[in-house]
Amino acid sequence: MKSPEKIIVQVILDKPLKDVFDYIWNEAHLRTTPKLGMLVELPFGSSSLVGIVVGVSTHSNIELAKLKAVKTLSPLPCLDKKIRELAEFASRYYIYGLGETLLPAIPKWWRSPANWEKGLGVARIDKLNVIKITPSHDKVIDPEQLNQDQVDALRHLSDADHKKFQTLFLNGVTGSGKTAVYLNYLQQVISNHRDAQVLILLPEINLTPQLERRIASHMPNQEMAVLHSGLSDKQRARAWYAATTGKAKVILGTRLSILTPIPNLATIVVDEEHDSSFKQQEGLGYSARDLAIWRAKNESIPILLCSATPSLETWHAIGQGRYKEIKLSERIHQAQMPIIELIQTQQADRGTVISGIFKRTLQNNFQEGRQALIFVNRRGFAPALSCGSCDWLSECPDCSGFMVMHKQLGSRRSPVLCCHHCGLTKSVPRSCPKCGDSDLLPLGRGTQKIEEQIREIIPQAKVLRVDADTARTGKLSEALFTKIHQGEADIIVGTQMLSKGHDYQNIGLVCVLDADARLYSNDYRAPETLFAQLVQVAGRAGRSGGEQAKMLIETRYPNDPVYQYLCNYDLAGFMKHLLKDRQDSRLPPYVSQALVHAQSTHMADSLNFLAGAKVFLEKKSPNQGRLVCFDPVPKALAKVAGKERAQLLIEAESRTQLQTQLNALDEFLRNQSTGRITKQGKVRWSIERDPLLI
Ligand SMILES: [Zn+2]
Ligand SMILES: [Zn+2]
Structure with a gap:
């Protein structure tokens, strides 16, 4: 008599490998049939690992006797088809193993089988207190209190077909009340569609508390899941579980939350879509913004990108008619953007002198309260x-x-x-x-020196410093911002951390010192980034109306187009100028780029390794087509x-062509490596799509 066929499952692991691993599924022991997307515990070597089931069959190329069996099963719902498809796309596009793409997106707490005891893990998580959120007293948000501009924008959004993919772009000058518009929109989506869940992506952790409070006051009866790296393992596990089981209706998170399973996702909002924090620099070098658009398309839902300073890619897509633009041009409370004055500095001044104009303006502003x-x-x-x-x-x-x-520093x-x-x-x-x-x-x-100098100029002023040292944690940073809002600081000195999203109410003066520092780096996106930063910075001023605020910018190059367009707040003009420039110099969005990174103890080894990669690519497509492979070079920070x-920089006009070449290159490099380290152990390498820095 033939024995019943063994069930074999294919499993992915968090390893830099392309392979899937076969395991035996013992139904009697696990008490259920295997399903795709299950999270399981597996014996691996002498220890055990967790993996995700991605295939079920009755056949294995490995001798059955050599296969090990799945040990335990997690109590989590299976990762659904939609999230698996998104991860497969990300893995393909970013040339990264499926296991190392999907597993790290599951909170660490859930990846520990010790927390899986049947029912217990879930109960323990369910018992965790929801983080208390104090609702903000922001009243602007009420639909009746929106201005005409906001009402029109909201109507455009409400008119969008909710069963169809569409990329909408909400173009709003800073202080125009974009958030109020999209929160009203999301509330409509949730109340009009049963079970609907919505996802809001934000660039930074320190933007979440403020928005959390606004959501709490706006949608008091909806459970919200907040996902970012500043949470404790358990709180994160809880939020993720609430999103995955459909319990949380609003999911608010930083870039990694794009890979969260959300079964009833109805729409996505990407706030500050131009922000480079949406791009992960290490490991799976993904852009959460780009993945969000892919996800919306795959799930046939609309997606809303928001910014006062769109990325050039977005501007280009609007021009081509791929994205639909909705404009908010009026600032609320009729507040005006500040008047910009450029202060030309000399090389010799840099880093030493606080200019006379700057001193006087600062003193006047202080006296005006x-x-x-x-x-x-x-x-x-x-x-x-x-x-x-x-x-x-x-x-x-x-x-x-x-x-x-x-x-x-620190302690x-x-x-x-x-x-x-x-x-x-x-x-x-x-x-x-x-x-x-x-x-x-x-x-x-740096910030500390300026803080010291300002205390000398105006000894009676309360000076506060906000940078990565004083705002090391979410709590510290929130405390600092509370102080600012409560008027406990007269002068705030800080890095660009100050510029994002915060609603300051009483800023009469904004100063930018050494603005050029970014401009003349080897980053071709520097002008775009600087312009966006300066507009954001300008937008912090004069939000509550009143007398028009001032902005002073120190630069050695006042004639640079960045400053010239900025003084007139001419976004369209600047974008047109940039697009022309990119087209002339064959840069994105007109070409697609990838980088091969290599690092080792000796520069010669890194360069030789990349030279090998270049030879391979040139042999593989001898007539080069439209693929350009540059010479390997040491990085700017070598x-x-x-x-x-x-x-090693590789460029192509077609994304598909670049993808084919990169897949081949990945296979070639993997053949001489264990994971992503060459077999001799000398060089560690990786491939990055759409790099921000080249
Ligand atoms: Zn010396
Ligand atoms: Zn160092």
Whole structure:
């Protein structure tokens, strides 16, 4: 008699591998039939791992006797077809293993089989208190209180077909009340469609508390799931579970939440869609914005992108008629954007002098009782420490950058040098390590130095500093912003962290110091990013109406198009200028790009490895078609934490063509590697699609 056929499941694991693994499914032991998307615990080598079932069959290419059996089954609902399709797309497009794409998107708590005990895990999570959210007293949000512009925009959104994919773009100058419009829209979606869930993607954690409170006051009866990296493992597990089981109607999260299963997803909002935080730099180098659009298309639902300064890609798509634009051009309370004044600085001034105009304007603003925001693009006291007698500079021994001087850092009250690339921290030397001279000078200026100088200029002002050092955690940053809103600060000095999304009420002056620093880097997106930042920064001022606010910008190049278009708030003109520039220089969105990254102890090994990749690509498509493969080069920041880094840029006019070539290259490189480390163990490599920095 023939024994009943064994059931074999194919499972993916969080490993840098393309393979699936076969396991035996023992139905008597697991008490259920296998289903796609189940999260299971598996023996692997001498330990155990969790994996996801992606196939079921009765056949394996491996001898049955050698196969191990699935150990336990999680109590989670199966990852549904839609989320598996999204992960498959992401894995294909970003050339990354399916397991290493999908598994890290499940909260860590759920990936630990110790929490799976039948019923118990879920009960334990269900018992967790929902984080209490104090509703905000923001009244603007009521549909009756929207201005005509907002009402029109809301009507456009309500008219959109909810069973059809469509990309809408809400173009609203800062302070025009975009959030009120999309929250009203989402509320309509939830009340008009049974079980409907909505997803809001935000670029940064420190934007969530403010929005959470607004949602809580606007939709008090809806459960909200908040997903970001600042939560405890359990809170995150709870929020994810509420989203996955359809219980949470509003899901609010940063980029990783795009890979959350949401069974009844009815629409997606991507707020500040231009923000580079939507792009993950390490590992699966995905763009949450791009994945959100793919997801909406795959699920046949509308998606709404919002920004005052759209990405060039979005602007291009509107021009081609692929996205539909909805405009909000009026600021609420008839508030005006600030008048912009450019202050031309000389090379020699940089980093030392606070200009006379700046001082006087700041003093006047203080006397008028209005707050001022001062943007500095570096945190710390000074970008580097130098020797007064020789050419010594505080270079990091492990990176090709300088160690930044901090007057205090974290719990350390005495001055330290800290490398912002690798984190190495040392005490400030008493004398020059090279010549022994004790005359060491801070070079340039960071947030701490500006804070100190401002305290000297206006000693009676309350000065507050907001940067990655003072706002290390969500809690600290919220406390700082509460202080600002309650008027407990007259002058706020900070990095661009200050510029995003916060509703300041009493800002009469905004100053941007050393605005050019980004402009003349080798990043071709620098003008676009700088323009967006400056518009965001300008938008912080004069939100409550009253006398028109002022914005001062320090630059060495006042004639640069970025500043010229900015002074007139001419977004359309600037976008047109940029598109022309990109087209002329064959850059995205007119070509598609990919980078191959390599790092090792010696630059020569990194470069040789990439040279091999280039030879392969050129052999594979000898007539090159429209594929351009540049020479391998060291990265702009060539050394980080002792590793020498290089890159190879590949360009093509067609995405499909680029995809084919990259798949072939990935296979070629994998054949000489274990995972993504070459077999000799010398070089670690990765492939990145649509890189932001080249
Ligand atoms: Zn010296
Ligand atoms: Zn370093």
